[in-house]
Amino acid sequence: MxxxxxxxxxxxxxxxxxxxxxxxxxxxxxxxxxxxxxxxxxxxxxxxxxxxxxxxxxxxxxxxxxxxxxxxxxxxxxxxxxxxxxxxxxxxxxxxxxxxxxxxxxxxxxxxxxxxxxxxxxxxxxxxxxxxxxxxxxxxxxxxxxxxxxxxxxxxxxxxxxxxxxxxxxxxxxADLVPLDESVAQASKMTGPVMFTDAADAPSSGASGDSNAIVAEMIRQNYPHSVLAPIVDASAVVRAVEKGIGGKITVKLGGNLDRRFIPVEVRATVVSVADGTFPLEKWPSIEHAGPTVVLQSDNITFIVFSRAVNLVDRAPFYANRLDPKDFHSIIVKSPFCEPEFFDDWCEINFNVDAPGSTSADLPSLGHxxxxxxxxxxxxxxxxxxxxxxxxxx
Ligand SMILES: [Zn+2]
Structure with missing residues (x-):
């Protein structure tokens, strides 16, 4: 148990x-x-x-x-x-x-x-x-x-x-957390790669995985770098699958499950479609994210899952033919990853004070x-x- x-x-x-x-x-x-x-x-x-x-x-x-x-x-x-x-x-x-x-x-x-x-x-x-x-x-x-x-x-x-x-x-x-706006502003000026730890939306801790808080802040600040952003949004996946690979769609992402997040509307191209079944590299377990799509919207590459799964390593990215090393910034929805997964080759890991149901800012949770x-x-x-x-x- x-x-x-x-x-x-x-x-x-x-x-x-x-x-x-x-x-x-x-x-x-x-x-x-x-x-x-x-x-x-x-x-x-x-x-x-x-x-x-x-x-x-x-x-x-x-x-x-x-x-x-x-x-x-x-x-x-x-x-x-x-x-x-x-x-x-x-x-x-x-x-x-x-x-x-x-x-x-x-x-x-x-x-x-x-x-x-x-x-x-x-x-x-x-x-x-x-x-x-x-x-x-x-x-x-x-x-x-x-x-x-x-x-x-x-x-x-x-x-x-x-x-x-x-x-x-x-x-x-x-824990010491870095304010969200500060981390995005600092990373804008960095050579990278930069890792954003979004422990507040870690499915492995019980969160919904549908936080768009970090990308919303990046969009607000006109973030200049390439970003790899995982998110759970079943209805966006349905829309993308209907459109098919190469199709262009306008979708709202995030905030479907956890209402504290305001959906962000993006115009995106459907890059790939997969069944969302993949083995983790951290534990010997198979994850079932349901239909999964990759959407490209300007500088942000979204990997959109139908269901929340453990995002504790690089497996969800690899399974969708995405290599985190090809991006300036990677959002990781886990409180901790083995150093070789990201930290070892990233310039910095911002432990971001984003809102979310598994935030380390415990007074914010409202017990x-x-x-x-x-x-x-x-x-x-x-x-x-x-x-x-x-x-x-
Ligand atoms: Zn535990």
């Missing part, structure tokens, strides 16, 4: 799944669940399961290892009679940005500490979650999760240590459900750690 699923009538659908699983399995069959670092583990999940294993990496590369840690805990319980006691410490803080990258950022220290404990026989599982600020649910928070073998005191000690360190780093960990006060949604938030303890025995 990821841990950040939400529905219209159930804030904690994954907790509900575990509760129902427990009803089916009964009290005696142990189970351990796994979570993403961006998940929101809830009291209900912990109450019905015997433990939790959380990814130790962001960007996430330890999928299999996390499954193995969950399995190892189960084996300890089944073979050695281990008695799991889980301690969690919720932290009233939400942070986004490069400092969360576990290899290089400050957050990596807390994760490395918890990871090192996996070798201690008193620990069955230990992990850290930074929550998903875009899922506005009652238990949204950052949190430490430590599953011990019957050692509540040790669980409390290590969970508090990691939580306090994270709290101390919260200001430094929070109404999560517990308050919460950093950075509120000022002068205090942290008074209150460890919670879960045990099924």
């Amino acid at each position: 990821h841990g950040s699923m939400s529905t219209e009538n159930e804030f904690d659908p994954e907790g509900y799944l575990l509760q129902e699983s427990r009803k089916i399995l009964g009290d005696d069959i142990p189970f351990v669940f796994t979570q993403d670092i961006h998940g929101v583990t809830t009291a209900k999940m912990l109450k019905h399961a015997d433990g939790v294993a959380v990814y130790h990496t962001y960007p996430h590369v330890d999928f299999a290892d996390t499954g193995a840690r969950a399995a190892r805990q189960l084996m300890r319980m089944l073979n050695d009679g281990a008695k799991p006691i889980t301690v969690r410490v919720p932290i009233p803080a939400l942070v986004r940005g490069d400092q969360l990258i576990t290899e290089t950022g400050l957050f990596g220290n807390q994760v490395a500490y918890l990871k090192s404990l996996q070798d201690d026989p008193r620990i069955l599982n230990a992990g850290f979650q930074i929550g998903n600020p875009f899922t506005d649910v009652p238990e949204l928070c950052s949190q430490v999760l430590v599953v011990t073998d019957n050692d509540e005191a040790f669980g409390r000690e290590v969970a508090l240590r990691a939580a306090n360190e994270f709290w101390g780093n919260r200001f430094e960990m929070h 109404t459900v999560c517990a308050r006060p919460m950093f950075p949604l509120d000022e002068d938030v205090e942290f008074d750690p209150e460890p919670e303890v879960y045990s099924r025995s």
